[in-house]
Amino acid sequence: MSTISIEKIIDLSTADPNFKNEVVNEPGGEHLKKCFQCSSCTLTCPVTDAGFDFNPRKIIRQVLLGMRKEVLESTAIWQCVGCYECTDRCPQNVRFTEIIEALRRIAVRNTKNKDKKKRTKLPKQGRLKHSFDKRFSESIWLWGRTWEPEYIGRYFMYGRGLPFGALIGFRYISMILGMLKKFKIEFFPPGFHPWNSNARKVRKIYKKAKSIQK
Amino acid sequence: MKVGYYPGCSLHKVAKEYDRSVHKVMEKLGVELVELKDWNCCGALEVTAVDHLAAEGIVARNLALAEEQKFEQLIAVCPACSYQLIATNYKMVHDKNKADEINSLLETPYTPNSVKPMHILELLRDYVGIEKIKEKIVPGNPLEGKKAVSYYGCFCTRPGDIIQFEDPDNPTFMDDLIEVVGAEPQFFPMKTKCCGATQMLVAKPVVETLTGNILLNARDVGAEFILLACQMCALSLDGQQKQAIKRVTDEKFEIPVLYFSQVLGLGMGLDYKSLGLGSNYVSPKKLLKGAKT
Incomplete structure (x- = not known):
């Protein structure tokens, strides 16, 4: 006789029924409620195909059920590579790639939530990916264009927290050496000319966008 | 123009x-x-x-x-x-x-x-046209008769409703480019599968597995070189080729990865240095052997 595993049963008494509305209100998540669970996204996803723990259909179902903590603290939402294959195949135009981006933004925002019940903790891969996104953007606000050695260097340093975070850089040593060999690393900031005003203007856009969203 | x-x-x-x-x-x-x-x-x-x-x-x-x-x-x-x-x-x-x-x-x-x-x-398809490219190709280029596959990656064709360029499931323009220089385009099922380059510095195993599968498939259909149009795809297919192949199989092989512009340049008889062929990670030297420099 098979026994029902207790962990698999979803306890809806702790679920947050408002979670789906929170996602719908986030830019990118507008089409969430159109999903009819056909699983086209999961079947076409290259990450699922390669055997990693990632299931787009499951994530959408969890959001619709209001399993807030399970979704926002899972590694799964950070596994997406953003290839838009699911968005392309979806018969209901749910645009899952944009939903993932919305979920990531919500997860990051809620790490500083004052309400302790709603506060979330990012998983390891989430912390890394968020750190990478943040350094990438900071590089743009700083130079107007990205400067790879600068932001990747900072990502390696802060990715897992100083002082040992820099050690993850060693995993990529072959790649870095390869790029050095082919002279593909830029040693000077891009657009270093004094007549290049794009960095200042880009920063202005960033500040304005931030003040609008507040 | x-x-x-x-x-x-x-x-x-x-x-x-x-x-x-x-x-x-x-x-x-x-x-x-x-x-x-x-x-x-x-x-x-x-x-x-x-x-x-x-x-x-x-x-x-x-x-x-x-x-x-x-x-x-x-x-x-x-x-x-x-x-x-x-x-x-x-x-x-x-x-x-x-x-x-x-x-x-x-x-x-x-x-x-x-x-x-x-x-x-x-631009090449709609404003220049394949006919005009054909005129500029010189006969006897080093890629003639070679088997090749085109690899599109994600953003050239997807999401289809926004990009509106080619059929997102089976784009064919780069195959036409392969034909134009005299090489033979092969049927390639992984043409539009993602190489995962956006997660390159975050989740290395994911990227290497995805890339490795693409390379393995390219070898299985008999490709002698891969044609692509994205520098991020090149970074994972070309720059990380050794590690990616190691991740998915024990066999050892090498496939040169060229940009579509380099291939057209070779077809037009431009010299190797001006096309930057020395900067590709996997050297295309073997592929171009026997041809005049």
Whole structure:
């Protein structure tokens, strides 16, 4: 006789029924409620195909059920590579790639939530990916264009927290050496000319966008 | 013909051979690429994940600059850049409120649809035409008779409703380019599968598995070289080739990865140095052996 595993049963008494509305209100998540669970996204996803723990259909179902903590603290939402294959195949135009981006933004925002019940903790891969996104953007606000050695260097340093975070850089040593060999690393900031005003203007856009969203 | 050229951050150093070969080939085809003055980064997918509105704002700034500098077409060679430019233009055309919100961030507002942003392949197909490319190809080039596969990656064709370039399931234009230089395009099922380059520095195993599967499939269909149009795909298929193959199989093999512009340049008889063939990670020397330099 098979026994029902207790962990698999979803306890809806702790679920947050408002979670789906929170996602719908986030830019990118507008089409969430159109999903009819056909699983086209999961079947076409290259990450699922390669055997990693990632299931787009499951994530959408969890959001619709209001399993807030399970979704926002899972590694799964950070596994997406953003290839838009699911968005392309979806018969209901749910645009899952944009939903993932919305979920990531919500997860990051809620790490500083004052309400302790709603506060979330990012998983390891989430912390890394968020750190990478943040350094990438900071590089743009700083130079107007990205400067790879600068932001990747900072990502390696802060990715897992100083002082040992820099050690993850060693995993990529072959790649870095390869790029050095082919002279593909830029040693000077891009657009270093004094007549290049794009960095200042880009920063202005960033500040304005931030003040609008507040 | 004069078009605006948006190089994007990685084209100046990380993929300098792509930049150089595109310029050479377009010069030969009689298209003048004028670099957009004062351009800034398009933000790729990373900025959208941090700040949604600012990401659209910085893309719209580039479009506004192109409008100001009176370009009708704005060409991006990096598919991620071209996707961002096309998507922001698309959103501003279809959503008036969004357009006003984005324009409120800019110094000079952008009139939606005044510039047509596109990827360079689209320019080659719709404005230059395959016939004109055929005229410039010289007979007896080193790639004649070689078997090749074209690899599109994600953003050249997807998401189909926004990019509106080719059939997102089976795009064929790059196969035509292979045919034009005299090589034989092979049926390639992994043509539009993602290589995972956006997670390159975060989840190495994922990227290596995805890339490895693509390379394995390319070898199985008998490809002697891979043709692509994205510098991020090149970074994982070319730069990480050894590690990726090691991850998925015990066998050892090597497939040269060339940009479509380098292949066209070889077909047109341009010299190797000007196409930057020495900068490819997997050396195409074996492939080009026997041909005159």
